Amino acid sequence: MDRKMIIEEMKIELSDMHFYAYHGVLDQERKVGNHFTLQLAAWTQVEKMAHPSQLLEHVVGRISRRLYAEYPRLLRLSLTLTKDNPPFPGDVTSASFTLLSRRDG
Secondary structure, X not given: OOOOEEEEEEEEEEEEEEEEEOOOXXXXXXXXXXXXXXXXXXXXXXXXXOXXXXXXXXXXXXXXXXXXHHOOOOOEEEEEEEEEOOOOOXXXXXXXXXXXXXXXX
């Protein structure tokens, strides 16, 4: 019996985004500026996006479906794909997409 894969959660992460900005309480901080590092994690629904695609989300989905097909005893899966040095403005260490899924039934 072929059971369907159920996507439980999708998370996109951007790691170590480096910026120079003028934030702070003190006048000196707002005048001179400082270096900042930002981490971002966002949960989203992407299952309705068109295929084929160059998005990490679709690559992870295809890998997950293949693993479920190849390994019928596989019940649950967490899969993360990370792109090093993604093409974002500024200095960003990596962009990751994590898919949590389970076999239906």
